[in-house]
Amino acid sequence: LVFLTIGGTDIGEFMLRKAIDAWPLIHQARPDARCIAVAGPRLAPERLPRHPGLEVHPYLHNLYEHLAVADLAVVQGGLGTTMELVANRRPFIYFPLKDHCEQVYHVAYRLDHYRAGRRLDYHQTGVEALAEAALATLDADTNRYRPYDPGGAARAAKLIAELL
Template identity: 45%
Template structure:
């Protein structure tokens, strides 16, 4: 009951936190923008996530120093680090800087080379994985709890690289499994028809939501989908398309055709994803799992060269039998239109997503307090 939580976060996450009434630490304003770096690294629906992180040392060290100032001055009992690579790396490099217990969260473990990028990238990812393994095994006390957001079956059946262990052998020895953690499980949203009514959707319309996350990387995907909209609308006049561009894409820059609706930000987007008839998204895990839990048909377009979306996320979605994977580079507007109509006409048979992951993780955190 006496728990106090401060968030050290940056835009666009802070917008969601503010909308939820959460307390944001004032030094959040000092954080260098990771979203801006990612946008500068991206191409046309293309982001080499591994190389982008390799090249963001300046951002990571600056943000780590801000974090360390917060910890040194704040007297915190517990740090919850959600894939905060900077904290994990530098505290393993300098364990003497650790001033509070650390709970490390991630939904994937292991850098994976993209096959098209050759032996050099394979060498580099192996080196990064070897360093991570050495950190954890040399300083096991840095992470007071390492929590994998998922189950052992969600670990990709790959190795960490040449002469390194298999991921499915190493990860269970060093992580606890919370199961998937979803903000609010769609089972709590009530009857779908009533949810649609509360959100303002008519019974006689088919609703398609397009969302591309919080950065500006999804601009090219949105434009391609907008090109497909007239074709889909001609074949399905009852279709209503709503595009959630995110806070870093100017809706006015998209030249949307008549009838397509544009939003910059939707606070309760998970409810809209549960209520809609179809979604078209990038390959990010959170949105895809919200759709999977809701049983909503969806198309997903992993970013080219994004190892997490192409390996870790795709493996998990395959396990749930969820979503139809699309390749942006080869998908014409007509092909996207055909896929959208096909998804609307095909019943989903996704495996259920458990609802107890958040409570299980909370119990793990409570043990540290």
């Protein structure tokens, strides 16, 4: 099961279209695979191409629950979605938005720390290269991911309490 998602804006429309265009190549190599593209609230799903094995939805309630069972996710480089994938040890490809300081530097740094995800550059990745990367990442062994330890709020509270 492959998920393609761009979050709540339409800024990732071109990334989503490229991923959808790569789907027939992925599906040809893995005919048993299914793909779900989530357009988000700002992008009309009827504007997106359709292919066999591909479903397009404007929205999926509790997307994080769906991503938790993904064999592969192709996403923008946002922190929330990528860290949900890290916490659930799911294989993923991410495209940080060019010139988006948080995604290019901070999120990428954090994902490198967790040894998670495969970073691609939108402008340097063609449809065929994306399909190849997806096939190589699909069902990838995520045991190399460092464990995600949620509990930051408790650690912060402890540090603050020590200062009081």
